[in-house]
Amino acid sequence: MMGDRDFRTIIQNALGSIGRELELEIDSKNFQNIHLQEVVQCLRRSYFDRIDPVEIERRGFNELLSGLLRKLEYGSEPKEFEIEDIKLKGQTDMIVDDIIILFRSAQSELENPLANDVLYLNACLWIYDKTEGIVVYITGDRKETTFSLTRNKKMFEEVIRRVRVLNNLLKEQKAPILEPSLECSECQYYEKCFMKKKNSKQLDLGEMLGMGKFLKDDKD
Numbered sequence: 482m483m484g485d486r487d488f489r490t491i492i493q494n495a496l497g498s499i500g501r502e503l504e505l506e507i508d509s510k511n512f513q514n515i516h517l518q519e520v521v522q523c524l525r526r527s528y529f530d531r532i533d534p535v536e537i538e539r540r541g542f543n544e545l546l547s548g549l550l551r552k553l554e555y556g557s558e559p560k561e562f563e564i565e566d567i568k569l570k571g572q573t574d575m576i577v578d579d580i581i582i583l584f585r586s587a588q589s590e591l592e593n594p595l596a597n598d599v600l601y602l603n604a605c606l607w608i609y610d611k612t613e614g615i616v617v618y619i620t621g622d623r624k625e626t627t628f629s630l631t632r633n634k635k636m637f638e639e640v641i642r643r644v645r646v647l648n649n650l651l652k653e654q655k656a657p658i659l660e661p662s663l664e665c666s667e668c669q670y671y672e673k674c675f676m677k678k679k680n681s682k683q684l685d686l687g688e689m690l691g692m693g694k695f696l697k698d699d700k701d
């Protein structure tokens with residue numbers, strides 16, 4: 482807080498507004514249209530996003546990278562893949578020389594691509610009917626790591642299975658089971674799935690060991 486202005490809240494509100502602008506447009510009532518992003522992340526999260534949504538808190542501009550590129554439509558118009566009467570909607574960030582390219586932000590350089598990004602990239606290869614793709618991770622200090630992928634049918638069949646599961650559960654109004662993963666710690670539905678988050682009081686080790694008193698006594 483500087484003066485009587487709370488800059489942290491102002492910045493958070495600004496990020497929230499940009500984030501809403503860049504969010505995928507999902508018609509939450511139309512269960513026959515499923516977006517690829519909904520099935521590569523936790524299905525339970527996607528279900529709550531449609532049925533009982535809670536806004537996510539955004540932490541920085543880095544997170545908005547993919548949304549910005551999608552909005553600019555660098556040769557990558559959204560596409561649909563029909564699974565009987567369900568439409569799976571996907572959108573890649575870029576297509577260059579027939580290669581599908583995704584850009585993702587990362588906290589640090591990665592050894593392997595994230596599983597949900599691999600599922601997303603592979604599904605895009607089938608939706609856009611391409612054979613090769615890459616995912617580029619960019620860290621806050623502008624380091625890049627790139628992974629390439631050749632399309633894989635079994636992995637796409639898993640995505641199709643998840644599309645059917647989400648479609649059925651939405652129609653039956655039944656929340657999918659928990660999918661515990663690293664995603665949970667950042668998820669806005671954590672308390673719904675697990676427990677209330679508690680802000681435990683930070684322990685002062687010095688005080689615990691009696692050093693606080695010692696130092697104070699020393700100064701006197």
Ligand code: SF4
Pocket residue numbers: 523524525526658659660661662664665666668669670671672674
């Ligand atoms: S907390 Fe985990 S299991 Fe629950 S909705 Fe979020 S990602 Fe899914």
